[in-house]
Structure formats: C-alpha cells, structure tokens
C-alpha cells in the first residue's frame with residue numbers, strides 16, 4: 029500500500045504537521061503558514077448550535093418489517109404488504125440538559141424514527157411517554173425555559189421547574205408519569221416509544237382514522253431508582269450511549285413491536301374527552317392495540333457528528349396515507365422542527381446522507397442556498413410548470429382533510445364531557461402498587477421540598493389532591509417531613 033500523504037483542504041501536500049512556520053528560529057509566526065491558519069480556523073468551526081431541546085442523544089440504523097395487514101387503515105406504501113421491509117434511522121435522547129449532560133437522569137426520552145420509505149421519508153418524532161406536559165404550543169418555550177438551566181444560576185432550578193407546573197394543572201398526568209418508576213429508563217433499549225400525539229391515517233378508499241402509535245420494547249421495561257440513576261449518572265455520563273453502541277456492536281439487536289390504537293374519524297367529536305389532547309391516553313378498553321410490525325436496530329453510525337448530530341427529524345415529514353390530527357401541539361411542531369433545522373444545519377440539511385430519502389429521490393424546484401451540493405443537470409428547468417418534462421404535482425392529497433367550523437380566534441380546545449386535568453393522573457396513581465406509589469411520592473417530595481415559595485408548593489399539592497385525595501395527602505406529608513427535617 030502506498031503511503032498516504034497529509035494534505036491541506038485544497039489537496040496540497042503538507043510538509044510539516046509538527047512545527048508551525050516562524051520568522052527565524054524562535055520568532056513570531058508567519059501569516060503565510062496556510063496549513064496552520066486553516067487547521068486552527070477549521071477547528072474553531074467544528075461545533076454547530078446544539079438542539080434547543082433533546083440536545084443529548086444516541087442514534088442507530090435499522091429496519092422495520094410489516095407483520096400484520098393494515099391496508100384497511102392506511103394507504104402508506106411502506107405498510108401495505110406483510111413482510112415488507114423499510115430501512116430507518118432512530119435517535120433517542122434526553123430532553124432538558126445540554127449536549128454534555130448525563131444519560132441516566134429523570135427526564136422524558138425522545139424516540140425519533142425516520143423511515144426511508146419508497147414514497148419519501150416518514151418521520152415519527154415521539155417520546156418514551158404516551159402523554160406530554162402541555163397542550164398548546166404557545167406554552168412550549170416557557171415550559172422549556174423553566175426546565176433547562178436558569179440563566180443566572182446556570183443550573184436546573186426546582187423553583188422554576190415547579191413554578192411552571194404550579195401554573196399548568198394539565199401537566200399533572202405527565203408529572204406523575206415522569207416521577208414514577210419509568211422516569212429513569214435503565215437504557216434506551218429498555219423503554220417503550222410512543223407517537224404520543226393522535227395522527228391521521230387514510231386508506232385507499234379515502235376513509236380516515238385517528239391513530240396513536242405504541243412501540244413496545246421486546247427487551248422488557250427496565251428502569252433505575254432515583255438512587256441508582258444518581259450513582260450511574262455520576263459514574264458514567266454516557267451510560268445509555270455506551271449500552272446502545274455496545275449491544276449493537278455485539279450483535280444483540282434491540283427491537284420493538286409497533287402497535288396502533290385506531291379510532292374511526294367519525295367517533296372523535298363524540299368521545300368523552302378530546303381525543304387530540306396530548307395530556308391524555310386513550311384507554312385500551314376503548315381502543316385496543318392492533319399490531320403493525322417490528323422495528324430492529326442493527327447498525328451503529330460510523331460518525332456521531334455526521335449522522336446523529338446532523339440528523340433532522342421533522343413531524344411534518346409525512347407520506348401518502350399518513351397526516352396530522354388537529355392536536356394544537358402537533359400543529360405547532362409541524363412548523364418548529366424544520367425551522368430549527370434551517371437554523372441549526374442550514375437549508376440544505378436534507379441533502380445530508382442521514383436525512384436524504386433513500387428509497388426514492390427528492391425531485392423539485394428548490395435550488396441553491398448555503399452549501400448546495402446537489403447540482404442539477406444543465407437541461408433541468410428551475411421553475412414550474414414548464415414544457416420540458418420537469419417534476420409535476422400528483423393532484424392527490426397525502427391524507428384526508430380535517431373538518432373545521434366556527435371563527436378564527438385564540439380558542440380553547442372544544443369541550444368534551446370528561447376533559448378535566450386530573451382524572452387520568454389519578455387513574456395512573458391508582459394503577460400503581462404500594463411500592464411504586466411510595467417511590468413516586470418520595471421522588472415528587474424530593475424535588476418539591478426544595479422549592480423556596482410556599483404558594484408554589486401549595487399550588488402543586490392541590491394538583492395531586494385533585495388527582496387522588498390519598499396521592500395528595502401522601503405527597504403533602506412527605507414534603508412537610510423533608511422541609512421540617
């Protein structure tokens with residue numbers, strides 16, 4: 029093998045990579061030392077803005093195989109035949125901390141999947157929790173400010189975390205979930221994933237269904253206690269990254285079984301609570317799980333920056349047969365992600381290998397911009413319509429239209445008979461064993477007792493009381509004991 033020659037970025041050979049050029053022996057350095065200047069300048073530009081949320085994460089490639097016929101529900105081509113296999117990329121993440129944060133912390137986990145389908149990329153950007161803290165995207169920046177590092181103290185502040193929740197009674201269900209046993213997954217392999225929002229599926233006949241996605245881990249759910257999490261996070265900040273990487277390198281390929289809950293579109297208006305409310309689950313007794321297929325992860329990315337840091341998942345990347353519901357949170361997300369990508373990665377991020385379609389080709393009139401890599405042939409027109417056989421619209425909407433009525437305005441979601449904030453939080457509490465309840469109460473009290481203002485504590489306690497009187501009493505007693513002790 030011939031010896032490889034070190035070159036500058038423009039390909040010229042480098043004579044010395046150990047000593048920078050100076051004016052005489054021991055003298056100051058020379059502006060003409062292109063190699064030094066380029067090396068330092070490039071190094072200064074290695075980091076890009078981290079994700080404003082979900083900054084810390086791990087990625088892996090894999091595939092999805094359809095195991096059950098769902099063609100009565102959706103016309104999506106990648107789901108239309110039992111046995112069909114679609115390549116994919118996933119990224120798991122924590123939410124609140126910055127890029128250098130620890131993995132084994134109490135936080136929801138992102139569960140983002142990019143299916144490289146023959147009809148374009150389908151991104152399902154979910155979490156390991158079936159619900160969320162809020163129901164209107166207008167609150168998202170405030171919510172995240174309250175959970176991330178405080179601009180003055182530079183660390184997460186119980187005062188901010190709980191003050192936000194004091195003003196968000198709708199968060200009680202998700203707070204109960206987060207403070208419970210599943211709040212610290214033992215690894216990314218040992219947690220479920222959920223689409224969380226309600227989405228819309230449309231079949232070939234044009235019938236519309238509302239669906240919720242559930243990826244159930246085939247490794248079994250495993251979680252860490254607060255103490256185990258603290259110890260692991262302190263010892264090894266990269267615990268979940270290492271676990272996923274090593275499992276796949278060893279050939280132990282993690283898998284999840286995908287199920288959907290399906291509501292015929294006509295049932296949405298009359299359901300007892302708003303089926304588009306992201307703070308609620310649909311009881312399985314109402315809408316049982318229907319199996320769809322199996323997701324397997326079998327390949328690690330070669331380069332974390334290129335493939336994981338630059339991965340761009342966007343909930344508005346739909347394919348024919350799949351579309352949004354009117355969930356306001358989802359609607360807000362349809363804007364937010366691609367906007368974040370244009371800021372974080374630039375307008376041509378869709379040309380990066382991890383983000384570009386793989387089973388089809390993007391063919392449109394989007395042109396140029398910073399770092400445009402895909403050059404169009406000279407006879408391709410850059411306008412539409414044209415007389416030269418350029419790509420043209422299909423005239424077929426991707427999914428069924430959503431019904432609307434009334435006037436524009438800053439409306440609350442339409443009221444259903446059982447829309448209260450606390451009912452499902454209470455149900456989750458009552459489902460727990462005595463040991464689980466004790467750990468839940470201790471975890472909440474551990475955080476809430478650190479809050480400096482009595483009124484903020486009182487408001488939070490009122491939410492737990494409203495969910496279940498026993499739950500409220502126990503949290504109150506535990507907070508009091510910690511504050512007195």
Ligand code: HEM
Pocket residue numbers: 078079080081082085119120121137138139140153154155160164165166168222223224225339340341357358360361364365368369372
């Ligand atoms: C209105 C509410 C929300 C807004 C405005 C929002 C916004 C964002 C933004 C701007 C990012 C960073 C994207 C990037 O730079 O690549 C992000 C990441 C993410 N969000 Fe949200 N988010 C919201 C709610 C949610 C919900 C409800 C879920 C889960 C059901 C979720 C799951 C994720 C995941 C998994 C990522 C990381 C994706 C990745 O791995 O690259 N978000 N979010």
